[in-house]
Amino acid sequence: MGTRTRTDMAASSQPHQDTYDAIVIGAGIQGSFTAYHLAQRHRDTLLLEQFLLPHSRGSSHGQSRITRSAYPRLPYARMMPDSFRLWKRLEDEAGTSLYRRTGxxxxxxxxxxxxxxxxxxxxxxxxxxxxxxxxxxxxxxxxxxxxxxxxxTGGVLFADRALRAVQDAFRRHGGTLQDGERVLHIEPGAVLTITTTAGVYRAPRLIITAGAWTGALLAPLGLRLPLQxxxxxxxxxxxxxxxxxxxxxxxxxxxxxxxxxxxxxxxxxxxxxxxxxxxxxxxxxxxxxxxxxxxxxxxxxxxxxxxxxxxxxxxxxxxxxxxxxxxxxxxTPDGDFILDQHPKHSNIIIGAGFSGHGFKLAPVVGKLLCELSLGEEPSHSTAPFAITRFPGVLRAAL
Ligand SMILES: Cc1cc2nc3c(=O)[nH]c(=O)nc-3n(C[C@H](O)[C@H](O)[C@H](O)COP(=O)(O)OP(=O)(O)OC[C@H]3O[C@@H](n4cnc5c(N)ncnc54)[C@H](O)[C@@H]3O)c2cc1C
Structure with a gap:
C-alpha cells in the first residue's frame, strides 16, 4: 500500500506484480472519487492513470465546473443534496475551499x-x-x-483543485495511485488480471472509469456501449x-x-x-x-x-x-450516465457516459461505483443508469 511514483517504477525496471482488493482504471474525477470511497472503506485500492498527473487530455481538467440543484431529470436532482454534502466533507478533509457559491x-x-x-x-x-x-x-x-x-445553491467547483484534493485524500487513506501507466489488457475471472505498460496486477474487483477511452477498454470484453x-x-x-x-x-x-x-x-x-x-x-x-x-x-x-x-x-x-x-x-444517446456492472463479468463495474454533466455528481458517482463493486445495495437507485437500456449492447456482450 501507499504511493508509488513513476520514478520508483523506472528505477526498478522490473514489471510489478501486485494484488489489491480493488483496481480502478482512470484517475479523472470519477475514478478518483471511486478510489477514494474504496480506500476510505479500508479496501486496498490501486488507481491507474495512463498520463502523468496532472494532465489536460481527458474531461476533468481546468479550473471550473458548474454545480447546482436545478436539474431537468429527477434522478440527478435527488442525488444533488448528497453531492453537496460529500463535496463539503472533502473540503473539510482537505482543509481547502473547492466551491464558490454564486447562484x-x-x-x-x-x-x-x-x-x-x-x-x-x-x-x-x-x-x-x-x-x-x-x-x-x-x-x-x-x-x-x-x-x-x-x-x-448554484456555483463553481474548482475542478483542478478538487481533483488534486480527492487524489491526496485517497492516498492519505492508504490508496496507491500510479500515473503514466496505461492499461493494455484486462483478463476477466474471479480474480482479474490487469496488464499495463509497467506491470501486472490482480484484484477480485475492477472499476473502469476511463472517460472517452472506456469504449476501447470494453470492446475486447465483448461490450460495445454507445459512447461518443x-x-x-x-x-x-x-x-x-x-x-x-x-x-x-x-x-x-x-x-x-x-x-x-x-x-x-x-x-x-x-x-x-x-x-x-x-x-x-x-x-x-x-x-x-x-x-x-x-x-x-x-x-x-x-x-x-x-x-x-x-x-x-x-x-x-x-x-x-x-x-x-x-x-x-x-x-450516451440519452445523455444519462452509465453506472452498472458488466453484463457478463459482474466483478467489472463501469462508470461512463457522463455526457458533459458529471463533475458536480462525482462524489455520489464514486460512492455508487464503490458500493456496486462491493456487491452492496447502492445508496441511490442505479436503474436509470443501467446498461440494459441499450438492448443491442447487451446481446452483443452475451
Ligand atoms: C468543457 C467541459 C465543461 C464541463 N462542465 C461541467 C459542468 O459545468 N458541470 C459538471 O457537472 N460537469 C461538467 N463537465 C463534465 C465533467 O467534467 C465530466 O463529466 C467529468 O470530468 C468526467 O470525468 P471522468 O473521470 O469520467 O473522465 P476523465 O476525466 O477523462 O478521466 C478518465 C481518465 O481515464 C484515463 N484512462 C483512459 N484510458 C486509460 C487506460 N487504458 N489506462 C489508464 N488510464 C486510462 C484517462 O487518461 C483519464 O485521465 C464538463 C466537461 C467539459 C469537457
Whole structure:
C-alpha cells in the first residue's frame, strides 16, 4: 500500500506484480472519487492513470465546473443534496475551499420541458421577475416569451483543485495511485488480471472509469456501449468594459433555445481576469487520442452559434472568443450516465457516459461505483443508469 511514483517504477525496471482488493482504471474525477470511497472503506485500492498527473487530455481538467440543484431529470436532482454534502466533507478533509457559491440563472422559453423540469426540482418561488433578474445578473438580456429561474445553491467547483484534493485524500487513506501507466489488457475471472505498460496486477474487483477511452477498454470484453467522445471548445469572452461583469456574478444555463438546441452555459470570470466562460453544451465527434487534429480552416459552427448568443443575450461581452481551450465529453444517446456492472463479468463495474454533466455528481458517482463493486445495495437507485437500456449492447456482450 501507499504511493508509488513513476520514478520508483523506472528505477526498478522490473514489471510489478501486485494484488489489491480493488483496481480502478482512470484517475479523472470519477475514478478518483471511486478510489477514494474504496480506500476510505479500508479496501486496498490501486488507481491507474495512463498520463502523468496532472494532465489536460481527458474531461476533468481546468479550473471550473458548474454545480447546482436545478436539474431537468429527477434522478440527478435527488442525488444533488448528497453531492453537496460529500463535496463539503472533502473540503473539510482537505482543509481547502473547492466551491464558490454564486447562484445560477436558468433561462429558456416559457413551457420548455427541460426548464419546467428544473423549476420542479427547485420547488416554488424560483421564477425571477425582471427586477430580480436585473439584480442577480445585470448583463443578461431575456427575450420575449422567455423566463428565468434562480437556483441559489448554484456555483463553481474548482475542478483542478478538487481533483488534486480527492487524489491526496485517497492516498492519505492508504490508496496507491500510479500515473503514466496505461492499461493494455484486462483478463476477466474471479480474480482479474490487469496488464499495463509497467506491470501486472490482480484484484477480485475492477472499476473502469476511463472517460472517452472506456469504449476501447470494453470492446475486447465483448461490450460495445454507445459512447461518443466529443471535442468541446471551451471559450472565454472578454468584457467590453473591464470590470463590468463582476467575478461574483452568477453562473447561467440557457435551455430550449431553437438556435442552440443542446444548451449554452456560462461561468463568471475566474480563470482569466475579465474573461467570462461561455460554452456550447455540445461538440464534434472525435478520437480522444487525436482531438487536436483539426485541419486548418475547418469551419467551427459551435463558435459561430456562441458568438450570436453573446451578441443577443450578453451584449456586454465582445462577440468573439479571446481564449479557446479544448476538453472532452463522452456522450450516451440519452445523455444519462452509465453506472452498472458488466453484463457478463459482474466483478467489472463501469462508470461512463457522463455526457458533459458529471463533475458536480462525482462524489455520489464514486460512492455508487464503490458500493456496486462491493456487491452492496447502492445508496441511490442505479436503474436509470443501467446498461440494459441499450438492448443491442447487451446481446452483443452475451
Ligand atoms: C468543457 C467541459 C465543461 C464541463 N462542465 C461541467 C459542468 O459545468 N458541470 C459538471 O457537472 N460537469 C461538467 N463537465 C463534465 C465533467 O467534467 C465530466 O463529466 C467529468 O470530468 C468526467 O470525468 P471522468 O473521470 O469520467 O473522465 P476523465 O476525466 O477523462 O478521466 C478518465 C481518465 O481515464 C484515463 N484512462 C483512459 N484510458 C486509460 C487506460 N487504458 N489506462 C489508464 N488510464 C486510462 C484517462 O487518461 C483519464 O485521465 C464538463 C466537461 C467539459 C469537457
Amino acid at each position: 445560477l440563472v436558468v433561462l429558456g422559453p416559457a413551457g420548455d420541458p427541460e426548464l419546467e423540469g428544473c423549476r420542479q426540482s427547485l420547488g416554488d418561488n424560483h421564477v425571477l421577475g425582471a427586477l430580480e433578474l436585473a439584480q442577480h445578473f445585470p448583463g443578461l438580456r431575456l427575450h420575449d416569451g422567455e423566463v428565468a429561474l434562480w437556483d441559489s 467522445p466529443l471535442r468541446i471548445d471551451v471559450c472565454y469572452w472578454k468584457e467590453k468594459e473591464p470590470g463590468s461583469t463582476s467575478r461574483a456574478g452568477p453562473c447561467f444555463m440557457a435551455m430550449g433555445l431553437s438556435q442552440a438546441p443542446h444548451g449554452i452555459y456560462g461561468l463568471p470570470a475566474l480563470e482569466y481576469p475579465g474573461l467570462v466562460k461561455v460554452c456550447y453544451h455540445h461538440g464534434s465527434p472525435t478520437d480522444p487520442d487525436e482531438r487536436d487534429r483539426v485541419p486548418p480552416g475547418t469551419p467551427n459552427p459551435d463558435v459561430t452559434l456562441l458568438s450570436s448568443f453573446i451578441s443577443s443575450y450578453l451584449p456586454g461581452l465582445e462577440p468573439w472568443p479571446a481564449v479557446m481551450e479544448t476538453c472532452l465529453y463522452t456522450n
